[in-house]
Amino acid sequence: MAKKRNIIVGQSGGPTAVINSSLAGVYKTAKEHGFDTVYGMLHGVQGLLDEQYVDLDTQIHSDLDIELLKRTPSAFLGSCRFKMPEIQDKPEIYEKLFQILEKLEIEVFIYIGGNDSMDTIKQLSDYAALKGYSQKFMGVPKTIDNDLAITDHTPGFGSAAKYIAVSTKEVIRDALGLSYNKENITILEIMGRNAGWLTGAAALAKTEECPGPDLIYLPELTFDMDKFLAKVQELLKKQKNVVIAVSEGIKLADGRYVCELSGGGEYVDAFGHKQLQGTAAYLAQFLSAKLGCKTRGIEFSTLQRCASHMASRTDIDEAFMVGGAAVKAADQGDTGKMVVIERVSDEPYTSGAGIYDVHQIANNEKVVPREWVNEEGDYVTQEFIDYVKPLIQGDYAPFMVNGLPQHLVVKTGNTEK
Amino acid sequence: MAKKRNIIVGQSGGPTAVINSSLAGVYKTAKEHGFDTVYGMLHGVQGLLDEQYVDLDTQIHSDLDIELLKRTPSAFLGSCRFKMPEIQDKPEIYEKLFQILEKLEIEVFIYIGGNDSMDTIKQLSDYAALKGYSQKFMGVPKTIDNDLAITDHTPGFGSAAKYIAVSTKEVIRDALGLSYNKENITILEIMGRNAGWLTGAAALAKTEECPGPDLIYLPELTFDMDKFLAKVQELLKKQKNVVIAVSEGIKLADGRYVCELSGGGEYVDAFGHKQLQGTAAYLAQFLSAKLGCKTRGIEFSTLQRCASHMASRTDIDEAFMVGGAAVKAADQGDTGKMVVIERVSDEPYTSGAGIYDVHQIANNEKVVPREWVNEEGDYVTQEFIDYVKPLIQGDYAPFMVNGLPQHLVVKTGNTEK
Numbered sequence: 021m022a023k024k025r026n027i028i029v030g031q032s033g034g035p036t037a038v039i040n041s042s043l044a045g046v047y048k049t050a051k052e053h054g055f056d057t058v059y060g061m062l063h064g065v066q067g068l069l070d071e072q073y074v075d076l077d078t079q080i081h082s083d084l085d086i087e088l089l090k091r092t093p094s095a096f097l098g099s100c101r102f103k104m105p106e107i108q109d110k111p112e113i114y115e116k117l118f119q120i121l122e123k124l125e126i127e128v129f130i131y132i133g134g135n136d137s138m139d140t141i142k143q144l145s146d147y148a149a150l151k152g153y154s155q156k157f158m159g160v161p162k163t164i165d166n167d168l169a170i171t172d173h174t175p176g177f178g179s180a181a182k183y184i185a186v187s188t189k190e191v192i193r194d195a196l197g198l199s200y201n202k203e204n205i206t207i208l209e210i211m212g213r214n215a216g217w218l219t220g221a222a223a224l225a226k227t228e229e230c231p232g233p234d235l236i237y238l239p240e241l242t243f244d245m246d247k248f249l250a251k252v253q254e255l256l257k258k259q260k261n262v263v264i265a266v267s268e269g270i271k272l273a274d275g276r277y278v279c280e281l282s283g284g285g286e287y288v289d290a291f292g293h294k295q296l297q298g299t300a301a302y303l304a305q306f307l308s309a310k311l312g313c314k315t316r317g318i319e320f321s322t323l324q325r326c327a328s329h330m331a332s333r334t335d336i337d338e339a340f341m342v343g344g345a346a347v348k349a350a351d352q353g354d355t356g357k358m359v360v361i362e363r364v365s366d367e368p369y370t371s372g373a374g375i376y377d378v379h380q381i382a383n384n385e386k387v388v389p390r391e392w393v394n395e396e397g398d399y400v401t402q403e404f405i406d407y408v409k410p411l412i413q414g415d416y417a418p419f420m421v422n423g424l425p426q427h428l429v430v431k432t433g434n435t436e437k
Numbered sequence: 438m439a440k441k442r443n444i445i446v447g448q449s450g451g452p453t454a455v456i457n458s459s460l461a462g463v464y465k466t467a468k469e470h471g472f473d474t475v476y477g478m479l480h481g482v483q484g485l486l487d488e489q490y491v492d493l494d495t496q497i498h499s500d501l502d503i504e505l506l507k508r509t510p511s512a513f514l515g516s517c518r519f520k521m522p523e524i525q526d527k528p529e530i531y532e533k534l535f536q537i538l539e540k541l542e543i544e545v546f547i548y549i550g551g552n553d554s555m556d557t558i559k560q561l562s563d564y565a566a567l568k569g570y571s572q573k574f575m576g577v578p579k580t581i582d583n584d585l586a587i588t589d590h591t592p593g594f595g596s597a598a599k600y601i602a603v604s605t606k607e608v609i610r611d612a613l614g615l616s617y618n619k620e621n622i623t624i625l626e627i628m629g630r631n632a633g634w635l636t637g638a639a640a641l642a643k644t645e646e647c648p649g650p651d652l653i654y655l656p657e658l659t660f661d662m663d664k665f666l667a668k669v670q671e672l673l674k675k676q677k678n679v680v681i682a683v684s685e686g687i688k689l690a691d692g693r694y695v696c697e698l699s700g701g702g703e704y705v706d707a708f709g710h711k712q713l714q715g716t717a718a719y720l721a722q723f724l725s726a727k728l729g730c731k732t733r734g735i736e737f738s739t740l741q742r743c744a745s746h747m748a749s750r751t752d753i754d755e756a757f758m759v760g761g762a763a764v765k766a767a768d769q770g771d772t773g774k775m776v777v778i779e780r781v782s783d784e785p786y787t788s789g790a791g792i793y794d795v796h797q798i799a800n801n802e803k804v805v806p807r808e809w810v811n812e813e814g815d816y817v818t819q820e821f822i823d824y825v826k827p828l829i830q831g832d833y834a835p836f837m838v839n840g841l842p843q844h845l846v847v848k849t850g851n852t853e854k
Contacts, residue, residue: 187740
C-alpha cells in the first residue's frame, strides 16, 4: 500500500473575520493537489497534543460549505494561545507532537496564525531538520493587527479595517445628527497594541459625505495628555462635534498605558501581553472633567475581529489565496516558510502570493512608519490611506437564514478522537 | 392666490438606523398628496425656534436619493433633546413656534420621535386647540428601545434587535473559537434603560449552529449579584464558555444601577435621564475577581442604533409606512395623534398602520411583561422570541461606494435661513 499523503492544518492566536477563508483555501487546494486526508487540529497545537483533530471531509460536504466557511468568523477549528517551549527546554513536547504526526501519516503541517504562530512553524521545522523528520511546515499569515513583517499586509486586516471604517462613519453620522449648539466628543477605541494600522484605518471614514475623525492617535507615538487636551480645545473653537480615534495601546512618556490610568489593563495573556481596555472610557472622563461637555467612549472591542457580515471581499479572496499557496509550496518541497502577500499594482489593485523564510519573519513586529503619520502625530497621511483603501473593497453577501448570517460550525463526536 | 399647503417634519431624541426611512415616507407621501413645500426642521423643535429649516426639495432630487435616505443612519435633519415646557410656564415659546408655522404657511406638523417627542405633539396640539390655530400635529414613533405604548412595536427596534442578534452571534462564535480547557466569560452590555426589549433580542442569536447567550438579564427585574455569581458558577461546571447579555439599566434591590457601583452613570441628559455605561466592565471585573478566570465586557454602545448597514428590511419598510400614514391621517383631518404599527398576522408576518390619540400614549413606558421572562428571571421566553423574530427579517443592501456604505447628508447654505 502506498504511503498516505495526508495534510494537517491548524489555527492559532486571536481569530479574524477571514481566518476560515484561509482554511477553505488550504482544504480545497489540498484536495486539488491529490492529498488524501486533510486533518484539522482542534484548538491548534494545544489540541493536537491532546490528539484533538477532525477529518475535514466529515465537515465540508460541498462547494456551498466552502462558501459558508469563507463567511464564518472566528477559528472554525478552534484556536489556542499556546507558545511552544524552546526545544532544549522541553524536547518531550516536540517528540510527542511528531509521534502524532507520524501516526497520522502527515506530509504537510500548515499553521494559520500571527507572529507567535510563525514562531511555532520555525521551531517545528527546526526540530524536524534536527531529528530528520520529513514533514514540511508552512505558515499562513493571519492577524487583524497587520503587524507581520515582509508581507505587504496580513489577511484579516482588511476586514477589520473595513469594519472600523464603516462603524466610524456610522458613529460620526450619529454624533453629527445629535449635536446642536452643544459640544459633543466621541472617542473610539481601536485594537492594535503596538501597531496603529487599525486605528489609522478610521481615517477611511472620511468620504465625500463624511468628515471622518478629527484626530487619530497611534500607539507608535508617545501620547501627551496636555497636548491632546489643547488640541481638542482648539477644535472646539470651530466645531461642536469632535470624533477622536485612539489605539488601545497609546502610552504616556513614562511608559504607562493610558488605560492603566483608570486601573484597567491588568490582564496578562499566555504570551505575556497585557490585555488593554478602558482607554476611550478614561479619555472621555478626562475630557468631560476638563471641558464640562458631553463625551462618550466607544470600544469597537471584539466586534472588529469577528464581524464577518462586513468583511472585505479583497481580504476574503486573499486569505483563500494564501491558504492555497501554502499547500502548493509545501507540495513543491518548501518547509519552514510563510506565505506572504505581494502587492503587484495599486490601480487596479492586484496582489499575488510569495514565499518567505519564516526565520526572517518571526517576532518582528511591523509598525506604522513615522512618515505615514503627520508631523503633529495626530493623523495619518495620504500614503497611509492609499495603502489601506484597496484592502477594504468589495463584499461577500452573508448567507442570511431567518434574518441572521449563517456560519459553518465544526461537528465533533464520532469524527473526533 | 390660493393658500399654500405646506408641511413640516422634524426628528427628535436618540436616532435609530431607520428614522430617515420615516422621513422618506413623509416626504414621498406628502408629494403624492399634493402638498406644496415639505420643510424639514433642522434639529427638531429646538432648531425650528431658531428658524433653522430646509426645503426638502433642495435635498432630495430623485428616487435614488429616497433609497439612499432609507439607508442613512442617524437623524438626516439633525435631532434635539429639547423638552417643551408646560404651556402655562412659558407660553412665549409656544407663541414663537406658532408664528413661525404661520409664516411658513404650515398645514401639517409631523414629529418623528419617542416618548418625549410624543409629549411635544400632545402639547402643541393642545395649544393649537386652545388658541384656535389650524395646524395639525401628528407623531411618528421612533425608538430602538421599543418602549412606546399601544403600538405593537416601534420603528428602529427591529434594526437594533437585528444588529444585536448578529453581533451576539459573531461574538459567541469568537468566544467559542478561543476557549479550550480554559474558562472564558463574555458580558454584553445592551441599551434599554428601563425596558429590556433590546437585551432580550440577544436571544435571537440562538440558531441551529449557535447556542446563543447563556443568561439574559433585563432591567425590569431586580438584579441580585449573589444569585448571578451562583448561576455563573453553576454554568461553569458544565461548560468552559459563558456568554451573558445584560441591560445597561439593571439595578440592585436598593435601587442603584449596577454601573454606578464602578463610579459610572453620572451624566444626566436634558430629559433628566442618567446616561448609563460601564455595567459589562463592572460585572467582568467582578466575575474575574470572584472566579479567577478570563472575562471580557463588551458594550454594543452607539453602534446598535446607527448600524444601518445591518438594518432590517421589515423595519425600514414599516418606518417608511408610518411616516406616510402620518401624512395621510393629517390630510384627512387628524391631529394630536400618533401612528401606531398593528400586527396583522405572524405567519406570514404582516402589519398595518393605525392611528391613536397621543394623549393616551405620551410618557407611558412599555416594558417587557413578566410572563415573557422565565421564572428564574435570567432568560426570555419563546413568546418573546416569537414576537421579535419577524421584526429582524430581510435586508436592504447598502449602497457601497469605495468599500463603504454611502449616506445622504443634508446640504445647508442657501437653502437654510
